[in-house]
Amino acid sequence: MTLLECRQVRKAYGGLVAVDDVDLRIRAGEILGVLGPNGAGKSTLLNIVAGSVRPTAGQVLIDGVDCTGLQPHRVADRGVRRTFQVAAVYPRLTVMENLLVGLPARRGESLLSVVGSGRRWRSQEPADLRNARLLLAKFGLGQKEDLYGEELSGGERRLVEIMRATMAPLRLLLLDEPMAGVNPRMMGVIEDYIAELASRGIGIMMIEHRMESVDRICHSVTVMAQGAVIASGKFEDVRRADAVVGAYIAG
Amino acid sequence: MSNPIIYYVTLLAVYGAVYAMACAGLSLEFGVTGVINFGYIIFQAAGAYTAAVLTLGPSSSSDFQHYIGGARWPFPLPLIAAAVVGAALSAGVAVLGIRRLRSDYLAIVLLVASLIATTVATNATRLVGGAAGLALVPHPLVSLFNNNAQGVGYNVAFAVGAAVLAALCLLIVHRITESPYGRRLRALRENELAAEAQGISTFRMHLVVVMVGGAMAGLSGGILVQYISAWAPSGWFYPETFVFFTALIVGGMANNWGALLGAILVPLGIGEGVRYLPTIGSATLTTALQWIVIGLLPLVIFWFRPQGIIPERRRRFAGAPRAGTPVVDRSLVNGAELTASSRGRS
Amino acid sequence: MNGSAIVAALGFGIVTASILSLGAVGFTLQYGMSNVFNLAFAGVMAGAEYVALAINRSGVNIWICMALAALFGGFASLVLNKFVYMPFIRRGVKAFGMVIITLSVWTVIQYVILAIVGSTASSFRVSGSHLYVVGAIRLNGTQLIVIAIAVVLLLLLEAFLRMTLWGKAVRGAAANAPLARTSGINVARVMDVTWFISGVFAGVAGVALAMNVVSFTYTTAGGFLVVLVAAAILGGVGRPSGAMFGALIVGLATEVSAAIFNPAYKDVTAFVLLAIVLVAKPAGLFPEAVQRKEVVL
Numbered sequence: 001m002t003l004l005e006c007r008q009v010r011k012a013y014g015g016l017v018a019v020d021d022v023d024l025r026i027r028a029g030e031i032l033g034v035l036g037p038n039g040a041g042k043s044t045l046l047n048i049v050a051g052s053v054r055p056t057a058g059q060v061l062i063d064g065v066d067c068t069g070l071q072p073h074r075v076a077d078r079g080v081r082r083t084f085q086v087a088a089v090y091p092r093l094t095v096m097e098n099l100l101v102g103l104p105a106r107r108g109e110s111l112l113s114v115v116g117s118g119r120r121w122r123s124q125e126p127a128d129l130r131n132a133r134l135l136l137a138k139f140g141l142g143q144k145e146d147l148y149g150e151e152l153s154g155g156e157r158r159l160v161e162i163m164r165a166t167m168a169p170l171r172l173l174l175l176d177e178p179m180a181g182v183n184p185r186m187m188g189v190i191e192d193y194i195a196e197l198a199s200r201g202i203g204i205m206m207i208e209h210r211m212e213s214v215d216r217i218c219h220s221v222t223v224m225a226q227g228a229v230i231a232s233g234k235f236e237d238v239r240r241a242d243a244v245v246g247a248y249i250a251g
Numbered sequence: 252m253s254n255p256i257i258y259y260v261t262l263l264a265v266y267g268a269v270y271a272m273a274c275a276g277l278s279l280e281f282g283v284t285g286v287i288n289f290g291y292i293i294f295q296a297a298g299a300y301t302a303a304v305l306t307l308g309p310s311s312s313s314d315f316q317h318y319i320g321g322a323r324w325p326f327p328l329p330l331i332a333a334a335v336v337g338a339a340l341s342a343g344v345a346v347l348g349i350r351r352l353r354s355d356y357l358a359i360v361l362l363v364a365s366l367i368a369t370t371v372a373t374n375a376t377r378l379v380g381g382a383a384g385l386a387l388v389p390h391p392l393v394s395l396f397n398n399n400a401q402g403v404g405y406n407v408a409f410a411v412g413a414a415v416l417a418a419l420c421l422l423i424v425h426r427i428t429e430s431p432y433g434r435r436l437r438a439l440r441e442n443e444l445a446a447e448a449q450g451i452s453t454f455r456m457h458l459v460v461v462m463v464g465g466a467m468a469g470l471s472g473g474i475l476v477q478y479i480s481a482w483a484p485s486g487w488f489y490p491e492t493f494v495f496f497t498a499l500i501v502g503g504m505a506n507n508w509g510a511l512l513g514a515i516l517v518p519l520g521i522g523e524g525v526r527y528l529p530t531i532g533s534a535t536l537t538t539a540l541q542w543i544v545i546g547l548l549p550l551v552i553f554w555f556r557p558q559g560i561i562p563e564r565r566r567r568f569a570g571a572p573r574a575g576t577p578v579v580d581r582s583l584v585n586g587a588e589l590t591a592s593s594r595g596r597s
Numbered sequence: 598m599n600g601s602a603i604v605a606a607l608g609f610g611i612v613t614a615s616i617l618s619l620g621a622v623g624f625t626l627q628y629g630m631s632n633v634f635n636l637a638f639a640g641v642m643a644g645a646e647y648v649a650l651a652i653n654r655s656g657v658n659i660w661i662c663m664a665l666a667a668l669f670g671g672f673a674s675l676v677l678n679k680f681v682y683m684p685f686i687r688r689g690v691k692a693f694g695m696v697i698i699t700l701s702v703w704t705v706i707q708y709v710i711l712a713i714v715g716s717t718a719s720s721f722r723v724s725g726s727h728l729y730v731v732g733a734i735r736l737n738g739t740q741l742i743v744i745a746i747a748v749v750l751l752l753l754l755e756a757f758l759r760m761t762l763w764g765k766a767v768r769g770a771a772a773n774a775p776l777a778r779t780s781g782i783n784v785a786r787v788m789d790v791t792w793f794i795s796g797v798f799a800g801v802a803g804v805a806l807a808m809n810v811v812s813f814t815y816t817t818a819g820g821f822l823v824v825l826v827a828a829a830i831l832g833g834v835g836r837p838s839g840a841m842f843g844a845l846i847v848g849l850a851t852e853v854s855a856a857i858f859n860p861a862y863k864d865v866t867a868f869v870l871l872a873i874v875l876v877a878k879p880a881g882l883f884p885e886a887v888q889r890k891e892v893v894l
Contacts, residue, residue: 347872354693535711
């Protein structure tokens, strides 16, 4: 089943074409690596899918529904979560709060009910805390739940961002360089976790420069250069393609 | 206690309550959500005019003051109307501005709007009384006190009523702030782009928040005008908004005690307290010094104590594993035993 | 309402637009460089007005006073950025907090002036000048000189930005400070120069404004800030040429509307214009290339 489909997606800033008629598909349970030199348009593509950049042309379909140009929070409502190139944790929210914000709003959490009938939302809190703590323990941050986002190291911020993204009922996860700045010992944990999410049927698009990680967990890869897709397929096949090698040398 | 002292104490209490109410609303907008509403005073003024006009009765051509929409509504309808107008006006501003403007742009545009609103209210003499404003606004429920608005009983009752409403506003802001809803607001304050990626609609949240804040500002204006029974453009010139911002910055943002402390220290302490000190030099000089202090305070606080006197509390959750807890065996991670054991130790 | 009054208003409009463009360009130059919305710009204008007044009272010609006030404005603006704003930015105050800091500074400056000079209005001593009449437009020599000064200064600025190495550095640092830094531009120095220049513009605009309104008080410059900000936003904040164009539109529109309706609503016209533009084109008539930029260190 196709979760995400990009059809001829294009983004031009004046004369500069950042994303050049890109086609792309991600199935449920698939991990797609998006590779390419800096400035290849990978993050712009991710931003287009997430709704924070409006494409000049083309379509983005999520679960077969046209989501082109939808606002970011509307895209998120469809079970899409993303991370940012520079890890975007909330500096003055604790690690635990950072994770809880990842949950979608539920009954009893509207303005009127929090003012009027008080603490109905409390009933859900223990379960949420339990899930969040399991996640924190998995990533070795069990004792840091009370720290502010701004008190974490760069790598820890990235972990929190990934955990936060997976708090919600998730269909599609967009990761922008999840390994950048992460402690090498933690990379394996992240890789395992991404693979585990995929095994639950979540589709994952992962921009990544670290080839070992891509090789280990990505089912397929798409290579971009100067906005366009220059190769796609299995990583072993793609990495030898002349165009790919050329793009990296040129880039 | 002698009557003058009671009168003075109740006066301070009413002003304190009015400022606390306004600070509560602005704390929700600015401290919790990060909306820089530099036109906040407009909404207080709108509430005051609404309450005044709805109690003064129809304006006739022979009157010394002219205004539109005069009526003689019974208590508490004028106050409710004041809150509703404050909220509705805020919603209008939000729909026009928030969706479109970066937060610092919006701040400036609201500041400009504040100046313009004063210009209009001053020059449109038939709208809300022009530069002279409105006077002789009736006191609410004064008939229950032998129509003696100067009496001790009435003043004490008014002060208590105002304090209760202020407490209610603070309670509402507290409930919002400490709920998951408030957590999302704080996330917006910290990083809008990230919050939107979590399904939070900046526009909808900001709209709701400025409406709640605007309602509190409007209510505070309504109460103030019914107490002092007069209202004029000179009382809500744009720097008055800045007084509330200074109050929050000094008191501490995103918490009620900070808002309350700020309301007491800044507008009440500096603004009202100074009236009772001997005049330094001329009256102009006193005013100037007062404003210089209000202008310097945020600079001093931003430099030495950016979180304000009472900082925002770090929100801890019960049952957190603390330092000293043995590192959890990864084989336990997928089981329920983990939470049980960590909870036991904390 | 007759046509000649509107034509006459166009004459005043050009004078207002000249002053406005000096202010708006200076304001936008600072914003373009530092991403700080400097409300204390009005404070620098007011300061320059009273410096000029003090010198003028000792019998010095008003145009010399204006030049000295311009220098004062330049240094005041430079000092403000280097010793007030920059330290706060280095402490981690974001664009969000800087608005409050600039408003604080503006408040302090405005009321320090009140404390020193009081609330009574003052006027410059300007030697009587000839009235020039072209059709319905009547402008005196002073007003013509103000227009000439504005045109010359704006042309000089444009030439500086486009033709000199320093100007290129200013534009480069404004567009992308980190990149400019790595390509060897001394961003701190460039920033000083920019704030100095914008302060000179503030000084000239302040004195010209005070001359134009004839009698001025400590709040005159502050009131003008409204119109100035409207012009700057209209032109798309951060773009000097846009600010010039915004100033022209706002200047003409306010004076013409003053002739048609009530002069008291001059500023309201500027605001309504601003509101319409913001609703139609949120980023101003000439949108900036870069959005959501943070304050620049």
